Amino acid sequence: MSENSFVYVTYIRTTPEKLWEALTDPEFNRQFFLCSYQESDWKVGSSWKLIFPDGRVADSGEILEIDPPKRLVIKWRNEWLPEVKEDGYTRCTFTVEPDGELMKLAVVHEADGPHRLIPNVSKGWPLVLASLKSLLETGKGFDRPPSKG
Secondary structure (H helix, E strand, O other): OEOOEEEEEEEEOOOHHHHHHHHHOHHHHHHHOOOOEEEOOOOOOOEEEEEOOOOOEEEEEEEEEEEOOOEEEEEEEEOOOHHHHOOOOEEEEEEEEEEOOEEEEEEEEEOOOOOOHHHHHHHHHHHHHHHHHHHHHHOOOOOOOOOOO
């Protein structure tokens, strides 16, 4: 991780279609995204939101690129931490590639320069993606919010 990027790669025993559904379906999101979910119509130029369980908007942005079930790029801004929001937008890219009977999922969250969201996502993405892997491989994601620290 640097001041302006975070990269996480994991391998999941699933199909590309099931992984894509998990990434883009709000009901599926709730099962692994620590009770939060994404809201969009998943078209280039469409708005995108990450919604907390209590209905508040955690993050917002725009769909920059979408190529189901291979690639998704979101223009992403934090909405609930004022000091992070003022840093502006970041980009989050999801890339799905088959690797034998596994799916390789790469998540790259980056900014054009130093950005206060990057240290936050470097703590959040590993937990969210471990929950996604657990859900797709065992049928159960993590249903708790992240711990402090």
